[in-house]
Amino acid sequence: MIDELARAERAVATCADASAWALSEHDLVAALDATHRLQQRLAAVQVAVVRELDGRGTAVGQGASSTTVWLRHRLRLDVAAARRLVGLAASLDGAPPAVRAALASGAVTVEQARVIAEAVATVSARAGVEVADKAVGVLVDWAAQFDPTLLRRLGSRILDHVAPEIADAAAAAALEAEAARAARDRHVTVSERAGGRLRLSGTLDAETAALVRAAIDPLSAPCGSDDTRTASQRRHDALGEVCRLALRTGELPEHGGDPAQLVVTTDFDGLTRQLGAGTLDTGPHLTPEAVRRLACDAAVLPAVLGGAGQVLDVGRQRRLVTGPLRRALALRDGGCAFPGCDRPPRWCAAHHIRHWADGGPTSLDNAVLLCGHHHRHLHQTEWAVRLEGDGTPEFVPPAWLDPDQIPRRNHYHRRT
Known part of the structure; x- marks a missing residue:
């Protein structure tokens, strides 16, 4: 497989160096169709490889919390793309051979194959394997005409074409299956963008969607005739207001040992002179105006930093026993x-x-922040952690993973 993929890569590289402008319009269209078929066939190979790696537990064995996280780091994907790849591998794992063959031949796209596999699984459960095989043939034929969205809609009534005598009963089953898919596919993805912004995307089930609408719709109305915000901007502001209301209640559960709260690091002199920018504990920077606005309704906790950003002292709040040390670790x-x-x-x-x-003390020099997965991983494996002279944690991998045991650092978090 490796040799064949290498040859395919060389062939693609040759095409990439060719001049598309020299082709006729007919040849350009043919090239577009050919690249699309090749892309889908390569996707079929990639999905099969991801499915096998996931089954073997390769990601966890190399220290990642999941295959999704491992793919993101290994292939430099964003989280949404990595999650989608793992989801496709899982959905096609039990697909009929005819579906995998259609994908491998380029007759269907990866998304179409996923839709067909899900529709056929429902048909097989209600009408048996023989009818399911007929459904595969019909759906693969339809895939030549319809995109995944329309194909899913048609697939929900596929029994009208292959087994009309049981179609009504199966329609009820399809409705139940759709509810199960909605529960399985529900997710919200938060992706970081430049300038500290976040991009929200996801899929809500019907009940949660109704709750979100009920919460933000009243806050999304225009505020008078001079409100120049777009509808999308009003929904954005409404979501922020709902979160502020939730934080004010004080009824949210603790998070990481602290109450749910917004933590901003800023220079005190700059804050008093209305010139100090701030940094959220999640990394993004805030303007001086935003920092002062948040400080109007917040407890101000002093922290003293050394020249290289080391935490030298952190003030205390009476209600938090471990708050100062946690804040120091978060800053570092x-x-x-x-x-x-x-x-x-x-x-x-x-x-x-x-x-x-x-006999290790509970101190900043003897502590490091770890998520739940990596905390367990460090205790259960041969990884070692130490603090370097600049106070940055370094992790030494086991010899089986890196014979040279070169220390590694986390580059996702910028230090203050």
Whole structure:
């Protein structure tokens, strides 16, 4: 397989160096169709490889919390793309051979194959394998005409074509299957963008969608005739207001040992002179105006930093026993310190570098922030962690993973 893929890569490289402008319009269209078929056939190979790697537990064995996280780091994908790849591999794992053959031949796209596999699974459960095989043939034929969205809609009534005598009963089953898919596919993805912005995407089930609409619709109305915000901007502001209302209740559960809260690091002199920008504990920077607005309704906790950003002293709030140390760790590590992990401080626990049972103190010099997965991983494997002279955690991999045992650092979190 490796040799064949290498030959295919060389062939594609040759095509990439060719001049598309020299082709006729007819040849350009033919080239477009050919590249699309090749792309889908390569996707079929990639999905099969991901399915096998996931089944073997390769990602966890190499220290990642999941195959999705491992793919993101290995292939430099964003989280949504990595999650989609793992989801496709899982959905096609039990697909009939005819579906996998159609995908491998380029007759259907990866998304179409996923739709067909899900529709056929429903048919097989209600009408048996023989009818399911007929459904595969019909759906593959339809895939030449319809995109995945229309194909899914048609697939929900496929029994009208291959087994009309049981179609009504199967329609009820399809409705139940759709509800199960909605529960399985529900997700919200938060992706970082430049300038500290976030991109929200996802799929809500019907009940959650109704709750979100009920919460944000009243806050999304225009505020008078001079409101120049677009509808999308009003929904954005409404979502922020719902979150502010939730934080004000004080009823949210603790997160990482602290109450749910917004943590901003800023220079005190700059804050008083209305010139100081700030940094959220999740990494993004805030303007001086935003920092002062947040400070109007917040407890101000002083922290003293050395010249290289080391935390020298952190003030205390009476209601928080471990708050000062956690804040110091958050300022220093920025989140889970394990290489390749982007989990924020709120998802992390403090790990004793020299274990408590071995006499290790609870101090900043003997602690490092780790998410739940990497905390367990460090305790259960041969990875080692240490603090370098600049206070940055370094992780030494086991010899079986890296014979040279070159220390690794986390580059996802920028230090203050």
